[in-house]
Amino acid sequence: MENGSGTGLITLLTRVSKALHKRTPESVLGMKWRQSQALGVLLKHNGVTQQELGDAMLMDNNTVVLLLNELEAAGFSVRRRDPGDRRRHIVEITPAGRRAIERSEKAQEGIEDQLLGDLSPDERATLAALLNRVMDGLLKAPVEH
16 A cells, blocks of 8 residues: 555645544544544633634534534533624533543544654654644635635
8 A cells, every 4th residue: 555655745634634533533532523623722712702613623604503512412612692792602611621622632642642653753843833834824815615
């Protein structure tokens, strides 16, 4: 099987993403992957609007609502009306959500070590910096449909 050398970057990133998803089942994370990602955003930026959460996760509004329904049903988050604008909801992580994301992040550390085990700490830092620059650029660019 091809190891990726000579493969285009988009194909390689897609393969890495698929390998990551195969190694992060719900049984390992304690929740679905996207729930873990949402709780990670809420842990860092508690009290965001649904729109801000969707923007941070690159999700459309309907998908965000479905995701928040799952998180609320699990007791991991709550939505409250924004007192400054009753049309908006503010999303907050609950204490149960904090405990759940802490467990999930520990599991993710082990998965990260599996995926990036051949990289030195400096190479991991460089990869993280480069991927952050790519994401920053993507978030600034308009999405074309």
